[in-house]
Amino acid sequence: MSLAPSAPAAERPSSLEETQPGRVAPIDRSLAPAVLTLAAFGALWAVVAALAGLAASLQSHLPGFLAGEPLLFGRLLAVEHTLLTFGWLTNAGLAFALWAAHRLGKVELRVSWAPVLGALGWNLALAFGACALLAGRGTGLAWLELPRAFGPFLTACFLVVALWVASAFSRRHTGHVFVSQWYILAAILVFPVVHLVSQAMVLWFPAAGVVQAVVAAWHAQHLAVLFLGSLALASLHLVIPKALGAPLRSYYLAPVGFWTFLAFGTWSGTASLVGSPVPAWAQSVGVVGAALLFVPVLIVSLSLLPTLVAGGPSGKGSAPLRFATLGALAFLLWGAASAVLPFRSVSALLRFTDVEVAHAALGLQGFVGFSLLAGLYYLLPRVTGRAWPSPALVAAHHACALLGLLGLVVTLAGHGWLQSSGASPEAGLAWNAAASLFRFLLLLGAVAFLLNLLLLLVARPARRDLAQASAR
Amino acid sequence: MNNLSLILAGVFACLSLSWGGVVLATQVQLAGLAPAAAEDGGPLKPALAPGLAVIGKDVYVSQGCQACHTQQVRPAGQGADIARGWGKRPSVARDYILQDRVLLGDRRLGPDLADVGTRLADDAKLHLHLLAPDAAVAGSTKSGFAHLYQQVPAARARNAVSLPEGHALAPAPGMAWVPTDRAVALVAYLRSLRADHASPEAPLPE
Amino acid sequence: MNDRNPERGPRRDGRPPRRDDAPGSLPPEAFSDHKLTELHSRLARDKEEPSEGFSSTPVFLVFLLCALGFWAGVYLTRNAGGFSAKTFDLNAPKVAATAGPKAFVADPKKGMELFNAQCASCHQPTGLGLAGVFPPLAGSDWIDGDNERTLKIVLAGIAGEMKVKGNTYNGNMPAIGAALKDAQVAHIVSYVNQAWGNAQPAVTDAQVAEVRKKIGARGQYSPKEILAEHPLK
Numbered sequence: 001m002s003l004a005p006s007a008p009a010a011e012r013p014s015s016l017e018e019t020q021p022g023r024v025a026p027i028d029r030s031l032a033p034a035v036l037t038l039a040a041f042g043a044l045w046a047v048v049a050a051l052a053g054l055a056a057s058l059q060s061h062l063p064g065f066l067a068g069e070p071l072l073f074g075r076l077l078a079v080e081h082t083l084l085t086f087g088w089l090t091n092a093g094l095a096f097a098l099w100a101a102h103r104l105g106k107v108e109l110r111v112s113w114a115p116v117l118g119a120l121g122w123n124l125a126l127a128f129g130a131c132a133l134l135a136g137r138g139t140g141l142a143w144l145e146l147p148r149a150f151g152p153f154l155t156a157c158f159l160v161v162a163l164w165v166a167s168a169f170s171r172r173h174t175g176h177v178f179v180s181q182w183y184i185l186a187a188i189l190v191f192p193v194v195h196l197v198s199q200a201m202v203l204w205f206p207a208a209g210v211v212q213a214v215v216a217a218w219h220a221q222h223l224a225v226l227f228l229g230s231l232a233l234a235s236l237h238l239v240i241p242k243a244l245g246a247p248l249r250s251y252y253l254a255p256v257g258f259w260t261f262l263a264f265g266t267w268s269g270t271a272s273l274v275g276s277p278v279p280a281w282a283q284s285v286g287v288v289g290a291a292l293l294f295v296p297v298l299i300v301s302l303s304l305l306p307t308l309v310a311g312g313p314s315g316k317g318s319a320p321l322r323f324a325t326l327g328a329l330a331f332l333l334w335g336a337a338s339a340v341l342p343f344r345s346v347s348a349l350l351r352f353t354d355v356e357v358a359h360a361a362l363g364l365q366g367f368v369g370f371s372l373l374a375g376l377y378y379l380l381p382r383v384t385g386r387a388w389p390s391p392a393l394v395a396a397h398h399a400c401a402l403l404g405l406l407g408l409v410v411t412l413a414g415h416g417w418l419q420s421s422g423a424s425p426e427a428g429l430a431w432n433a434a435a436s437l438f439r440f441l442l443l444l445g446a447v448a449f450l451l452n453l454l455l456l457l458v459a460r461p462a463r464r465d466l467a468q469a470s471a472r
Numbered sequence: 473m474n475n476l477s478l479i480l481a482g483v484f485a486c487l488s489l490s491w492g493g494v495v496l497a498t499q500v501q502l503a504g505l506a507p508a509a510a511e512d513g514g515p516l517k518p519a520l521a522p523g524l525a526v527i528g529k530d531v532y533v534s535q536g537c538q539a540c541h542t543q544q545v546r547p548a549g550q551g552a553d554i555a556r557g558w559g560k561r562p563s564v565a566r567d568y569i570l571q572d573r574v575l576l577g578d579r580r581l582g583p584d585l586a587d588v589g590t591r592l593a594d595d596a597k598l599h600l601h602l603l604a605p606d607a608a609v610a611g612s613t614k615s616g617f618a619h620l621y622q623q624v625p626a627a628r629a630r631n632a633v634s635l636p637e638g639h640a641l642a643p644a645p646g647m648a649w650v651p652t653d654r655a656v657a658l659v660a661y662l663r664s665l666r667a668d669h670a671s672p673e674a675p676l677p678e
Numbered sequence: 679m680n681d682r683n684p685e686r687g688p689r690r691d692g693r694p695p696r697r698d699d700a701p702g703s704l705p706p707e708a709f710s711d712h713k714l715t716e717l718h719s720r721l722a723r724d725k726e727e728p729s730e731g732f733s734s735t736p737v738f739l740v741f742l743l744c745a746l747g748f749w750a751g752v753y754l755t756r757n758a759g760g761f762s763a764k765t766f767d768l769n770a771p772k773v774a775a776t777a778g779p780k781a782f783v784a785d786p787k788k789g790m791e792l793f794n795a796q797c798a799s800c801h802q803p804t805g806l807g808l809a810g811v812f813p814p815l816a817g818s819d820w821i822d823g824d825n826e827r828t829l830k831i832v833l834a835g836i837a838g839e840m841k842v843k844g845n846t847y848n849g850n851m852p853a854i855g856a857a858l859k860d861a862q863v864a865h866i867v868s869y870v871n872q873a874w875g876n877a878q879p880a881v882t883d884a885q886v887a888e889v890r891k892k893i894g895a896r897g898q899y900s901p902k903e904i905l906a907e908h909p910l911k
Binding site for chain 3: 238280
Binding site: 072 | 483484495505544550562568606613
């Protein structure tokens, strides 16, 4: 993107914000401390998670790379997963939820510093947690890796932030509740309830035998789909119409999409246990839930994608829209894969292979990650009152993220296919090496975003642009 | 859709329904499982693991073994686990009831370990797999765990792990690799992973 | 990417351009929050209006949901293994149901619970006993299939010097079984016979009643006395 030193005055149409800058700016200003803290930590964890993922990937084809404690393959993967989900995606999601809840409710955050406390607590605990994982204190269970002492504290910190989201909703000044608000409310309820219940049933008072695995699968699916996925959908539903300036297509179907997303998603947890020693009916319930989850995926996609297409190619120039497009496409692909993979005939071939890793990457880094990036790219300039300092870094981030994720998903899926055919592990080394290359691209993208965010934070603190705009 | 408590109640209802229908229902169904004899007069299985294996399980988790290894044998027709010799019968829920943490695993970069204790019923072999995987299986991509072993003068070495001639990890002259306490416990745990008994739900094939 | 792309000028419908990442200046929002909620509120109310050609979508959706619900029901009934806790593999051959009622079936779970409550303080939950104090039951040479001996010891107790697995113990075991019901003793002894690698046949409550009747009210056995009646195999 080339630099445009100053936009011609003719391109500045009047809007509510400009004619009445006082109505939105105070809201944004009151949110700045919390949103910026969350976003900065999120961007930082995204880089650390990408580093851990890259190191683990390199170890899978370069024997002896960083061998020995503490950087063992299994520990690096646990760090990567924890920091990706609880570090990057949750921070980004909370930042977006805070901002969207207050903006859509037209209320200011009453106590600007209060959610900052929760954010600091959450992220300090995560830093300690990552060290504990590297020291080998992890539990060995996906999505519950952190030692059990972290769970209650993290949930408390989450609630410190999330309660302000709920408060913004109950203090709102608007009549119509926009679809993004539903998804945000669902997300902030799902996380504490599901996380505490599952922690209790697996780590504090362990259920006997494979019930633990059922709880862990139920927990993982809720956090991935109903918590992070809801936040991502909230971001897509808000950013696309706002950045495009056009209403959502088929908006009247949004409630159907929302409730089917919840109703089917909540039953799809045991889809990841097909073939495992849990009763066959529980596996089948998961298969049905995962297959039916494609209904809301289709409904939501039929609303988002046509809106984007109708928005025309000019949407390409804007960072939020570019990431939102990627997020919406990844959502559709991820949903299709989720519906197909659990079926017994497919699972017999592909379960435990890297196809499942590719599917998870498509969901977490693709659908959730890109959608929340769209939200952050949209809201951060408004919260700081400044535009992104370096369009080059934005473009670099977009290119690296797109190429990196696309390549990673393809190479992981290719490797998984090879694994399912019973080839020797040696045959997969080239695929692993390619995956490392794409993970490096993802790391570059994460670094570009972090750099740009830091530049945005240290740039001259004047709210000059808005002041100029309102003076004009 | 304009009511906060209505939305929250709906979401909560969805969560509780699936919790009751999947989590609670399996808990109710499986809570009564106990060690059982497959036929009258047979031994009760599963049996409690020996103490060293319990310590070894902590080593297993802290070394991140579960990142690459599962502990579940899928039935024939749902994967080639049994055909590959990873177990004689599929795993069933009863096999796990005495484990304080169930590590089913979700990714296989290496073989399944539910029955590794019968497959590799030999401490020396297991130690070699851990110290120098490529010496145990040609072309293995498994990461080595040399940090669980130490070199001591050969004269004092008990249970030394012998490596093939010219291996990259060959100890200094006059020295030998011996397992640390952690490696001993880990191997005891691996030896304790056995599924060579019949279960009421999964008889051994004739 | 060129910001001065002609397509990116002001649009004919008066909507603002989308330049959210333009450097230097912060563009206005294309859609204010107010306009966003207002417009969508109207869209949500006007769902009947077929102006966008989507009117057939809800009908289609209802049919789709019905069809999928039907499929889900069929799939679940065919793939749930009768919702049984014991079906893990849908292709597994059915295990033949055992025919005929049984008077007494030793229940390992009850046996374990009773053992842990009544016996484990000395013999330990692991059945290994305590070296030099309490003799082991796991792998013990006294658990050799002669259930009458075991039942006598449990019902009447045993005191004196005895050899178990080559070690000498000088124990004093009270008549634990005297206060328990026949079925409870049967559960315990069956459990001991089959736990920790022991592999001896189970015991029924009828056998317990028989032995109880035979020994009557009596004091503890001495090891010599019981070995005279029931020598180790």
